[in-house]
Amino acid sequence: MSIASRGGSKSPAARRSRAVRWAVGVGAAMVTAIGLVLMFLLAQATNNRAFYERNYERLLGINVVVAVVLVLVIGWVAYRLLSRLRQGKFGSRLLVKLAAIFALVGVVPGMLVYVVSYQFVARSIESWFDVKVEGALDAGLNLGRATLDSLSEDLMNKTKASGTQLANVSDAGAGLVLERIRDQLGATDVVLWSSSGQLIAGAGTSRFQLSPERPTSQQLRQVRADRAIAHIEGLDEIPAPGGAAPPPASVRAIALVQRQGFEFNTEPRFLQVTQPLPPAVVANALAVQEANREYQERALAREGLRRMYIGTLTLTLFLAVFGAVLLAVLFGNQLARPLLVLADGVRQVAGGDLRPTAVLQGKDELGGLTRSFAVMTQQLAEARGAVEKTMGELDAARSNLQTILDNLTSGVIVLHADGVIASTNPGATRVLRAPLAAYEGQRLSDVPGLADFAQSVQQQFDDFEVERLQHGLDHWQHAFELHASGDAMVEDTINIVARGAELPGATRLLVFDDISEIVSAQRAQAWGEVARRLAHEIKNPLTPIQLSAERLEMKLSGKVAAPEQTVLTKSVKTIVDQVDAMKRLVNEFRDYARLPAADLKAVDINALVTDILHLYPAENASVALRPELDERCPTIRADAQQIRQVIHNLLQNAQDAAEANAGRTGHAGEVVIRTRLAESGQRVRLTVQDSGAGFAEHILKRAFEPYVTTKAKGTGLGLAVVKKIADEHGARIELSNRVVDGAVVGAQVSLSFALSGGPQGAVTHTEDSKSSAT
Incomplete structure (x- = not known):
């Protein structure tokens, strides 16, 4: 094993030590190889007496040479150990102790085995050539011959x-x-x-x-x-x-x-x-x-056999003892050197020197221990830099996570087990319409208008604790309906779906989304079913009622007195007028429920608007209509009849709003219908603006739902039909108030249509969303 110095270069002492270790290792390997060859030859000679007798002296000479070499090596190693001990070098006593222990472990059992084996071999060979054994073999031969002769x-x-x-x-x-x-x-x-x-x-x-x-x-x-x-x-x-x-x-x-x-x-x-x-x-x-036959052969070579076994045993003992002593010294040195390196490294670390220490390049555990110690010192030296780097990465990760949370459309709230708000994101404020960031560190129930919501969430978490233990659930999910100021009669309702889960550290995660638009779509679907059934149930009796009233007038006219005639005429007119109104109402319901599928073809939107405006002449209009048509607009993919109905509904709503506002303020208003080609050149935008009073905030959120209206005599189906037709065309529809200098000056409805050569289906276009008029 080699030792790497602290600075990376090897000192002369280290190089000499490495050369000595290499020399000892090579010598030990050569002696081991010679010993193995010798043992092999001895094993072969045991079964071949002639071979052993021919090569006995040669084998004995080789064994003596090997033994002398081992003795010299052991003497040299012992001299070095004694020199280190006299010099008082650190670890010399441990090295001598380990060498002595290993030597005793190898020599004492070897001597014991040799004495027992020598006695056994000497006496057992004599017992092999007993008279009884020879007589038994002769009797066996005679018995075999007699059996074969028989x-x-x-x-x-x-x-x-x-x-x-x-x-x-x-x-x-x-x-x-x-x-x-x-x-x-x-x-x-x-x-x-x-x-x-x-x-x-x-x-x-x-x-x-x-x-x-x-x-x-x-x-x-x-x-x-x-x-x-x-x-x-x-x-x-x-x-x-x-x-x-x-x-x-x-x-x-x-x-x-x-x-x-x-x-x-x-x-x-x-x-x-x-x-x-x-x-x-x-x-x-x-x-x-x-x-x-073998007995007779070995009986003749009894003395040679004894000498062969005892000689083999003795030679083996010499090799085993000398080898054990040498291995004891070498192994003791190998065990002590890593400990010495570690002790030196501990002294350096205790003195404040955290530079890399010397290590052993061996593959055993002790060498690995020195390398681990060197790595530890290096890690201690780099600990502060690593901590600073980790803290920086942690801050960056926290910043990234906060950025992600800030830009999520979903609301995220982290709660403690007692309902105290730990953190929130802007999405939670947008969805719940409450300044949650200002209430961090307080209970969710303390936020104005969210007391019932907080109680429901706490109940869901309590039920989840029981369900998780019983069924192994990892989250819960529930839908909530929130009302502004806690009043269910107010139209401003928020429908959310929330999902909760447990976090480490006895905290809870609450994630929720605003599903008001989804609920609105479901309501529109439900109203369609209601409209279909209502049109079916009401339309059939209207015509008989009208015909019966007209028949009564025809039968009784001229046959009653003038006062009764006046009452009769007035009553019949009232019945006929109300039946006509109900027919119109039923037809609107029928149109909403049974709107046919759109037959999309190429339609010139400017020509269609111009044709419809002929039905709204200026001399008969209470509110002026002003067209602003973009001549660059290409044809769009649309159903001309359905788009005609959309434009009629929007113009009528715009005129009604402008007329009602003019009656309140005394200022004559106008309605603007505009077409424009988007900057991308892929969509055409149709916009209808009025000069009315605009929409309340809660009406804007549900304006496209059936039966939602601000007009006293309206059915609330006009914009619902427009929304349904827009969805059939894959068009994007927007409804907003027009604000000038902070004041509402009207409302506008915009629809964005795809070109006739473009792909079908609804596509979100950023450029159209940027062009809403104000």
Whole structure:
């Protein structure tokens, strides 16, 4: 392991120390390699006595050289340790202590094992060559021979007895008899030979051989003399090395077969039977034979075997002891060096020096500890800068988060568990229409007009605590309806949907959105259904009522006195007028409920406005109409009939508003209808302005809802129909008051249409939103 100095460069002492460590490491590696080779050679010599006897002196010499080298290295290391101890260097006592402990751990067990092993080897070798062992091996050999001889004698007698079955059997019919004999004797092969050694018949394996092995002439002569012989085959083959299965062995018996009668010219025949020996018997016989052979060999080399084992054990002990001492010193040094480096670093840090300390470049845990300590000192030195940088990043992140919250359209409130406002965003002020920022640090219920809302929110959080424990919920969501000043009769109503969740630190997050426009759209849809049903239920009886009244007048006119005639005429007129008014009301409801789908085509908006203005002549108009048409306007995608209805509704509303205001103020007003091409060239804007009194704030928010009107006789469906047609055309509609010098001088309605060559559907255009007239 190398040590990196503090400044990055290595001092001469560090370089010398590193060179010494390299030399020791290389030497230890070489000695270890030699020792391993020596141990391998000793292990090989243990199983090869001849090899050991030839190379004993050479192995002993190599072992002595290795031992001397180890002793020298140990002496040199011990000298260095003693020198450090005399000089009083820090850690020298710890290093000596570790080296002594490791040396004792290696030497003491090694000596104990050597003494026990020496006694065991010396005495066990003598016990191997006991008279009883030799007698047992001889008895085993004799028992094996007797067993094999018994098997051979038995097969020979059975073969001789089986030969009588072939005495009167011809050569042609001998095959069947041989098969029967093979089954009776359990043989693998049965052959009938002639006196000249020719195969007559066979049963078993010989049937599948082209040239089966025939008996020798000597065997045939012996059979003629002894009537029958038997011998064992296969036991002379040496078994395969490595503990393989023994070779197959068998007993072969040959018996003389004589014909009955006195035929002098008949040649004798010979019956040969081959029967396999039991594998267990063969294996045991070979094992006993091999054990006896090895025993006799080792008995002859008893002294050499003792010397070989004891020499091997002694050489191994020397290597183990010297190696243990050397490793003890080296390992003790390796353990002490990181501790010394750490101790030096601790002294430096205690003195206020936080520069990077020396580290060990090893891959073990102690080397990692020194590197961790150096990193720690460096981190301490950089802690203040890191904290300042982190604080800056935290401030930037907080600023970014605040910017995001400030620009959210949704309202965000962070509450404490007791309902106190921790923080808010401008969106919360816009949605709730209350100065929430001024009430931070106070309860939400203290904000004017939000007491009921705060109580409902607190109840939702309390219920959420129970539901979260039971069902594992992570938030709650609820819709609220807020009324200005807490009065539900006031039209200024805010519909919001809120979502709450728990935050760390016993705080609560409340996020909410204004859904008044969504509710308004739902109301418009509901009013459409109401209008459809109302038109259906009311229109049918109106015509019979009108016809009945007119018929009564026709039948009774001229038949009653003048006073009654006057009452009759007046009453019938009243009925007919009211029925006509109701018909108009029903038709408006019907038009709103059954507005057909827009058939979008190219429409010249200027030509359409000009055509409609012909229906509003100046001599018959109570309020002047002034057109301002932009000649650059191209055709738009629209349904001409529906756009005509939109313009009629807007002009009538504008005239009514201007006329009503003129009656109050005495100043004649006017209505302006304007078309203009947007700066982007992608939209056409249609605007109708009046000089009326404008709209109240709560009416502006719900002006496009059905039945919302400021006129005494209005149905409130005019602007609702306009909004519905604008949605069908994908047009953007805006309603606002016209303000001049802080005073309301009228209202205007603007619609933005797509060009006939542009894409269908509603598209938001920023340029149109910028061009609202004031």
